[in-house]
Amino acid sequence: MTHRREAPAVTKLDPTRPTAAAAGGTGGTKVPDTFRAIRPAVTPPPLRPEPEPAATAPVAPTAPAAPAELAADATLAPSEVTRLVGGWHHNPHGVLGAHPVPQGTAVRVLRPFAERVVLETTGPDGDPSDPGDQYELTHQQDGLFTALLPHTDLPAYRLRVSYDGAELVQEDGYRMLPTLGDTDLHLIGEGRHEELWKVLGSHVRTIGRVSGTAFAVWAPNASGVRVIGDFNGWSGAAHPMRSLGGSGVWELFVPGIGEGTRYKYEIATRDGRMLQKADPLAQATEAPPATASVVHTSSHTWQDQDWLADRAATATQHDAPMSVYEVHLASWRPGLTYRELAVSLPAYVSELGFTHVELMPVMEHPFGGSWGYQVSGFYAPTARLGGPDDFKFMIDALHRAGIGVIVDWVPAHFPKDDFALRQFDGQPLYEPADPLRAEHPDWGTLEFDYGRKEVRNFLVANAVFWCQEYHVDGLRVDAVASMLYLDYSREGDAWTPNAGGGRENWDAVGFLQEMNATVYRRCPGVVTIAEESTAWPGVTRPTEHSGLGFGLKWNMGxxxxxxxxxSHDPIHRRYHHNEMTFSMVYAYSENYLLPISHDEVVHGKGSLVSKMPGDxxxxxxxxxxxxxxxxxxxGKKLLFMGQEFAQGAEWNHDTGPxxxxxxxxxxxxxxxxxxxxxxxxxxxxxxxxxxxxxxxxxxxxxxxxxxxxxxxxxxxxxxxxxxxxxxxxxxxxxxxxxxxxxxxxxxxxxxxxxxxxxxxxxxxxxxxxxxxxxxxxxxxxxxxxxxxxxxxxxxxxxxxxxxxxxxx
The missing domain is CATH 2.60.40.1180 (Golgi alpha-mannosidase II)
Structure with a gap:
């Protein structure tokens, strides 16, 4: 049965008449007192001031009342409005914005708490300095304003929205086409979009004359997704996203917001819950403990072209010197920002002659005590020390000083914080559905589902992202062994064998091969390094020869x-002589790096010098x-900070060296x-x-x-x-x-x-x-x-x- 609702006729406004707000009228929906109290945080910024009408502008006559049956074509069934306002509508663009109907054009605008909405047509090319006709929309229900316009081909338009008597000029994002193209959606569906960060996440864009931010997120199990942020008072009622078919991607262009906007996604789950999630592909975040994502557009101008050219000309790091200084940036010199570190860190590392620095994870993480190894924002450097461009500035400075940059990368697991990846759309998405495979027993975290092509794409693109966008020279991949074995740290019935009954995680093997092959193909001169503590064969063997494809492997043995x-007293060392010589038995089975890392100077292990016997x-x-x-x-060399001058205490992440x-x-x-x-x-x-x-x-x-x-x-x-x-x-x-x-x-x-x-x-x-x-x-x-x-x-x-x- 078709729901029809009569509505008042659309009114073409006389620009010389005072508005309802100016005359003291209220119109539309009365704003609740609770909403008035937070008005400063809710009011969207105006795009432009209203232009002064020309002195000789003609007076537009008031349009005659439209027949009720025509006005009804602009309204929606109450159930449709409820889905829109409730946040579980999969195609808001199908009903919001302007849509041709037999009688003209139906316009629908969702502006909860607005008192009045007026549509104003603009010039043929959308020039806002060329105002056209104005039409007042009628409030139907729960902040939905509608009008049936006589235009069969509606020109560009903008909205004048009144809150508490203040009029804001806004663009309508629901008249825009999707910002993702068919090729993007095809590649996402195939799990092969190697620059995923360029289409998902948040991106400042200009469409025609309209500037704003495009949002896109993968949430295939969601019943609805909305954008919430500081631009809408963290209420997503006015910003439902559309589902782009079977891709699982939801998309929305929001005009008038840009760099620095804080936001999250509000996700309606199939079982009726409403989740608030940070953007998995956000390129900037709030500083913890705050958890919102932040719209970011880089303005950094790189100055390391010579470095990148020389790096690309180097086939591998195997026949080059590599001595690595491992650094935890937040505690190396506590209190320094990225830009301050850009001065002191290159100077110190250069003075000591190290060829590279390895940065413990710089990706955003909720708990500082994890040292970055429980990542919540895989595409954003931690905001604790500055913004993304500040981090780029530091890398640029290291390169100009002749120092390579390796970053720790953690694709083995992620934390269970509610705002992050765990059950992102209400169901296991980034983690396996099987809890025996999802739970990581050592760290209280969740493992990735490497068998899901979209998850592999998320991680492979992330590896490319850090090499391509941040110019890093290497990725040290953390906890590879925990990825390769299904029974890692699990005993008895606490793990599920693979299809052949074995303990190998073949999905993880395929992911690591794909990641390495993609990084080496796209980023010449970059090296990938595996922290792999077992005797898995072929860790540094090329993928075309069935190896994992890493460039180097930490020699944990x-x-x-x-x-x-x-650690033995010299008088007893004769009985342990082979512990020093055994490494040469297998020295050429892989391409090795010798690590004296942070793992050896924490958790009660003491500093390097304190491990030595004697006075x-x-x-x-x-x-x-x-x-x-x-x-x-x-083998290449790695030494953790503080050990280069034999500090006596083990490392403390709060105080540093x-x-x-x-x-x-x-x-x-x-x-x-x-x-x-x-x-x-x-x-x-x-x-x-x-x-x-x-x-x-x-x-x-x-x-x-x-x-x-x-x-x-x-x-x-x-x-x-x-x-x-x-x-x-x-x-x-x-x-x-x-x-x-x-x-x-x-x-x-x-x-x-x-x-x-x-x-x-x-x-x-x-x-x-x-x-x-x-x-x-x-x-x-x-x-x-x-x-x-x-x-x-x-x-x-x-x-x-x-x-x-x-x-x-």
Whole structure:
């Protein structure tokens, strides 16, 4: 049965007559007192002041009353209005705005709490400076105003809306076409929109002469979606979104709002609930604990073109130096903003000689104590330190200082906060429907549904986003092992096997392969790094050879084994010698990075120096020897902030590094500065010595001199570059001086066995806080065969020290 409702005839207004508001009339719906109380937060900003009518403007006569049956064509059935106002209408654009009908054009406008709505036609091209006719709309029900206009081809128009007697000039977003095209919707449906952030989320746009913001969100299970924000008093009644077919995308263009607007989506669920959700693709957010999304348009002008060109010309990072300084930005220098960090961080990192920084997750997160590893805003840098352009400014500064930027990326899980991704549209959407697969037992979070193509698209596009929009040079992917295994941290019946009955999460494997292949194809020179703690085969094997496709993998085995060895008293180390040498058994099974990360200096583990045995002198000596051993070992390097100067306490995310121990008023400051000076020299010599990095992934770049000197606690090996130029590393991890310790040396030139070697690094040097034991004079090799080599030399090995030798 068709619902018809008679309405008063549309009235064409005489522009010379006073308005109802000016005459003291109210018209429309009376504004509730509670709404009046929050009027300043609710009133939308006017687009333009009303133009003054020309002195000679003709007086438009009042239009005659339209027949009731014609006016009724502009009204809606009460049930339709209820769906609109209630927030569960899937196609508000089908009834709102202007629509041709046999008698002319039906216009419907949803303005809850408005007293009066007047439609004003504009010039042929929509020029608001060329006002045309005015028509007053009739209030039908619950803020729906309607009119049947005589136009068969309605020109462009705008609205004059009165609240509390104040008239605002507004555009009608419901006369606009969708801001997503068919190609976009097709790619979203296929899960292959590699620039998803350009079409979903919020975007300031100008359509014709109308400026505003386009909103789009994926919520396929929603019964209705509305935009709420500071522009409508956080009441979405006037801003229902339309569903774009089977894509699951909802869209709306809201005129008159732009940069800085705070907003969320109000989602009507199938079971009758109303949720308020932050935008999953918002590119800016409020600073926590506030949770709204923020409309953002970048105005940053990049100045790192030379850096990007050089990066693109580099095929891989495998044959280049990489020493990484891992940083938690919020606590590195507590209180500094992105722009302040753009001054101090590049200066410090450059001075110490690191080639890269790795930033612990910068994406927005609700709880600072998670260090960023529970992400709620995957497309927005945290607002705690500034805005998106401020973060770009900092990256730009690092690039101009010659420092690469790696960011931690967390596609393994997300928090359960109600405002974020959990049951985003009332049902499991980003997480699997199976609770055994959705719940992450270790962190109280939810895992992603990697089998859903739209979720994979969300994450793959996110990886591209940070590389493309923020110019980052690498992604360190967190917790890869938790993604690869269905039974990760689950026992008994607490997990669901795959279709073949196994524990492998093949959906996650496919996602990681797609992510890596896409990033490497779209972003030349970028490196992806896996934090993967198991022996999953082919983590760094190319995807075309059935690998996961990462560029590098954290060598967690080396880290745990070597730190365990170092924790033993030297008298017991002979029984653990293989913990230091075992890494070379598998060193070339993957492309490795050696990490001494934040994970090793929190949760009661103590700082790096505190892991070392002995008194304060021995602890520092052990640490210095260990760092030099690490820098000489095959693989890229990573060191967490504060460890470069041997701070004594483990990391606290509120206070950050103990910078004060470097001050002159700290008694042990020279000891800490000595370790810092060593790290600087390690980086300098490392970067200048191709033997230490050119063949990192090639077995030809390494050879043991003596890996079996367990009784002596000595490790000696040689590194080579592609031209076989050597650098020798000898580490003595016993607390005694080993004088006249013969070591076999590689042949520098054929048939020459009396080569001369220089000690280019000695961790026991007095400048580093050591005892000054070593080989200050050139060391001459003699033709005495030793360690399977034709020549050798007698060296002085400092206690708990490492020396590097290079041919003169």
């Amino acid at each position: 080396w880290m745990h084994d070597s730190l365990d060895y170092m 304060w002198w021995q602890q520092r000596a052990n640490m210095r020897a260990y760092l030099a051993y690490m820098w000489a070992h095959p 103990q910078w004060w121990v470097l001050g002159d008023d700290w008694p042990a400051a020279p000891d800490h500065r000595g370790v810092q000076d060593l790290v600087r020299d390690l980086n300098r010599i490392y970067t200048d010595s191709p033997a230490l990095w050119r063949l990192d992934t090639d077995p030809a770049g390494f050879a043991w001199i003596d890996g079996g000197a367990a009784e002596d606690n000595v490790f000696s090996f040689v590194r080579f570059d592609e031209e076989r130029r050597p650098l020798v590393s000898v580490t003595n991890l016993s607390p005694v001086v080993r004088a006249d310790y013969r070591v076999g040396l590689p042949t520098v030139r054929p048939d020459v066995h009396d080569s001369v070697w220089l000690e280019v690094l000695n961790t026991d040097a007095s400048a580093y806080g050591g005892g000054g034991v070593g080989n200050p004079d050139p060391v001459k090799a003699d033709p005495t065969p030793w360690n399977g080599r034709d020549s050798s030399a007698e060296l002085i090995l400092p206690p708990l020290g490492t020396i590097w030798l290079s041919p003169a």
